[in-house]
Amino acid sequence: MKLSQRALDIQASPIRKLMPHAVKAKSAGVKVYHLNIGQPDIPTPPEMMKVYHEFSEKVLAYGPSQGLEVYQQGLVHYYQKLGIKLDTKDIIVTTAGSEAVTFAMMVAANEGDEIIVPEPFYTNYNGFATMASIKLKAITTYAENGFALPDDAAFEALITPKTKAIMLCNPGNPTGAVYSKEELFRVAEICKKHDLFMISDEVYREFIYDGLSHTSVLQIPGFEEHAIMVDSVSKRYSACGARIGCIVSRNNELMNATLKFAQARLCPPTVDQLAANACVYLPDSYFMQMVQEYQSRRDLVFNELSAIDGIICKKPEGAFYIVAKLPIADAEDFVIWLLDEFRVNGETVMAAPAEGFYATPGLGKNELRLAYILNKDDLKKAMHIFRLGLEEYQKIKR
Amino acid sequence: MKLSQRALDIQASPIRKLMPHAVKAKSAGVKVYHLNIGQPDIPTPPEMMKVYHEFSEKVLAYGPSQGLEVYQQGLVHYYQKLGIKLDTKDIIVTTAGSEAVTFAMMVAANEGDEIIVPEPFYTNYNGFATMASIKLKAITTYAENGFALPDDAAFEALITPKTKAIMLCNPGNPTGAVYSKEELFRVAEICKKHDLFMISDEVYREFIYDGLSHTSVLQIPGFEEHAIMVDSVSKRYSACGARIGCIVSRNNELMNATLKFAQARLCPPTVDQLAANACVYLPDSYFMQMVQEYQSRRDLVFNELSAIDGIICKKPEGAFYIVAKLPIADAEDFVIWLLDEFRVNGETVMAAPAEGFYATPGLGKNELRLAYILNKDDLKKAMHIFRLGLEEYQKIKR
Numbered sequence: 001m002k003l004s005q006r007a008l009d010i011q012a013s014p015i016r017k018l019m020p021h022a023v024k025a026k027s028a029g030v031k032v033y034h035l036n037i038g039q040p041d042i043p044t045p046p047e048m049m050k051v052y053h054e055f056s057e058k059v060l061a062y063g064p065s066q067g068l069e070v071y072q073q074g075l076v077h078y079y080q081k082l083g084i085k086l087d088t089k090d091i092i093v094t095t096a097g098s099e100a101v102t103f104a105m106m107v108a109a110n111e112g113d114e115i116i117v118p119e120p121f122y123t124n125y126n127g128f129a130t131m132a133s134i135k136l137k138a139i140t141t142y143a144e145n146g147f148a149l150p151d152d153a154a155f156e157a158l159i160t161p162k163t164k165a166i167m168l169c170n171p172g173n174p175t176g177a178v179y180s181k182e183e184l185f186r187v188a189e190i191c192k193k194h195d196l197f198m199i200s201d202e203v204y205r206e207f208i209y210d211g212l213s214h215t216s217v218l219q220i221p222g223f224e225e226h227a228i229m230v231d232s233v234s235k236r237y238s239a240c241g242a243r244i245g246c247i248v249s250r251n252n253e254l255m256n257a258t259l260k261f262a263q264a265r266l267c268p269p270t271v272d273q274l275a276a277n278a279c280v281y282l283p284d285s286y287f288m289q290m291v292q293e294y295q296s297r298r299d300l301v302f303n304e305l306s307a308i309d310g311i312i313c314k315k316p317e318g319a320f321y322i323v324a325k326l327p328i329a330d331a332e333d334f335v336i337w338l339l340d341e342f343r344v345n346g347e348t349v350m351a352a353p354a355e356g357f358y359a360t361p362g363l364g365k366n367e368l369r370l371a372y373i374l375n376k377d378d379l380k381k382a383m384h385i386f387r388l389g390l391e392e393y394q395k396i397k398r
Numbered sequence: 399m400k401l402s403q404r405a406l407d408i409q410a411s412p413i414r415k416l417m418p419h420a421v422k423a424k425s426a427g428v429k430v431y432h433l434n435i436g437q438p439d440i441p442t443p444p445e446m447m448k449v450y451h452e453f454s455e456k457v458l459a460y461g462p463s464q465g466l467e468v469y470q471q472g473l474v475h476y477y478q479k480l481g482i483k484l485d486t487k488d489i490i491v492t493t494a495g496s497e498a499v500t501f502a503m504m505v506a507a508n509e510g511d512e513i514i515v516p517e518p519f520y521t522n523y524n525g526f527a528t529m530a531s532i533k534l535k536a537i538t539t540y541a542e543n544g545f546a547l548p549d550d551a552a553f554e555a556l557i558t559p560k561t562k563a564i565m566l567c568n569p570g571n572p573t574g575a576v577y578s579k580e581e582l583f584r585v586a587e588i589c590k591k592h593d594l595f596m597i598s599d600e601v602y603r604e605f606i607y608d609g610l611s612h613t614s615v616l617q618i619p620g621f622e623e624h625a626i627m628v629d630s631v632s633k634r635y636s637a638c639g640a641r642i643g644c645i646v647s648r649n650n651e652l653m654n655a656t657l658k659f660a661q662a663r664l665c666p667p668t669v670d671q672l673a674a675n676a677c678v679y680l681p682d683s684y685f686m687q688m689v690q691e692y693q694s695r696r697d698l699v700f701n702e703l704s705a706i707d708g709i710i711c712k713k714p715e716g717a718f719y720i721v722a723k724l725p726i727a728d729a730e731d732f733v734i735w736l737l738d739e740f741r742v743n744g745e746t747v748m749a750a751p752a753e754g755f756y757a758t759p760g761l762g763k764n765e766l767r768l769a770y771i772l773n774k775d776d777l778k779k780a781m782h783i784f785r786l787g788l789e790e791y792q793k794i795k796r
Binding site: 001002003004005006007008010011012013016017037039040041042043044048049052053054055057058059060061062063065095096098099102106107108109110111112113124126127128130131132133164195197225226238239240241242243251253254257258260261263264265266267268269270271272 | 399400401402403404405406408409410411414415435437438439440441442446447450451452453455456457458459460461463493494496497500504505506507508509510511522524525526528529530531562593595623624636637638639640641649651652655656658659661662663664665666667668669670
């Protein structure tokens, strides 16, 4: 039986595909420090857990396709606090950010159409694009200058009649880049000039360091018809398992069409939405503590990496990832070797090969994405193992 | 800004699109009996609710993309009890049956390919097909003979080089038809002859009446490479809001490819999976009581409908829907009229126009789907209002 071409083509997750090696190491009693996946270790807010504990409906029923109204209202409150004024009709609750991206792609572009995205980008955009039969056209950005947005000419060079949107991740996964208001406004002008949507993935909005501030695509004046924002509670509230996100736009026609996609799958999970709603009312101090913690983790990882000869990386300004260019040829081979063979006192470390975060073949082969999502003690141990591993690997493979 | 063609084309849910009329009626103080949506009123098992109440992890983390292992094992146990022997690797847990159908379509067929499905069919297959850029080719079945499966020639006439699968819903939504072992084996032969997958939607497996038994696509001998089963806990455990389903196949290559689709969206909801797992170990008496209750509801609705002049319908053998052909021209107009204008002691009733369950234009325009998901007292009142409404509507519209 022949599978569909897209089933053969769809990328295996570079974040998850090496997991069997980790599982094998663990079953042999090895402790693995996971820097490969963006699963924060911060406890989920007790306010959220309480909702699961106190759910008292007799029937666990479908909710509305656009999300529970109480949660849509909660989100209006959340965005209002950020200075973004919305109506409930501008928000459709989704099953995590993943579904929000899929909906955004499908409503903006037809099969065979193109979406421009700076690379390296969140690798699962590849999978969503394959599902939507959309072609991602990548503009390369570089570790050497902190993955800054390319200039207008680079965008314009890729635009064809098939181009329907520019997609940005801000703050960036995996780059950690935070786009300034000026940069965003500049890209918005390109979108206006060429009738493109801007799809902005802002799930790391609060993870911004060094006193920088975040600009949302929804804050660009006169851009209402173009702006599509995708969001998720996963990282923000350390609630990756809740699978609650949303798609937001003030373009009514677009939201009406998105609702039809949402109706096909009926609704997002009910209790998880109620749980997410509890988080919306957390005090600002919640984020202040969290960001402080992540900033100090970033500093630790960045300092450790910078101290290793031959590694190229800039200090990330947001999210909780860092992409490092290594002085070796094949980062995936290095990670497999770490998991299969390298031990320091019975421990090893795992990171995500960055090649899968690029669309251009061959790029990123010598790069890794590290997620700084462990407490500082563990992170210190993990980086120690990483450094020793890299030294050892370079000796062996030369 | 121009939306994608598929955003313009995708069908608005005929189950949900008339909801604004219901909301308006309710806000005017009218009680609406909902026979339009398959949301059972049966309480969700307390064993399931207990899992939400006792969830005690500190971090609500991602699970594996294929589902939590404990739940995969639970499903192996559940299917084993039905006489279907599976391995955990044959099962990928999905975000409800909706995602399972989408994965099945995408892994079996490319954009532009065709899937054959008897109509009327579960209307949201249309939405999934639009998302997957797949064309559904419908074979019409008829209320007059209980929506029996068409003969081989009808299937063969639709098969082209683009045909990749035949999709069945068994027991059928909206038809209530239950396919016999012989009928299934016959369609399986067609699939084998033409190298087609069979996608079998079996979410109503337990809802079988009059002592009939259910045959799964997974029980067809020598059909392992072709058989894809999609399933959901929504109806079975009255847990529509949990959004937990699964896709099952013994075709390893197909499951490996499906896993890549699953990895792109990371995982299904974590707590909901654990909750669903509690249901797997419910005693058989749970289903016996439930089926008895639904069978008596079916009898009530069928008898009430049969007593109305000019209505054509056969007694459904499974699921909890009945499609009735009405002696009027436009069933949707009738439903809107019921919601907007018709009241019996301040109450009215809502059903789903069946036109959206057909792919062939014009078919089903005078048909309705009624879901018998209310307790018998409410069902009796709803059918009383329905009968009076139909009489009144016929007088007015003639």
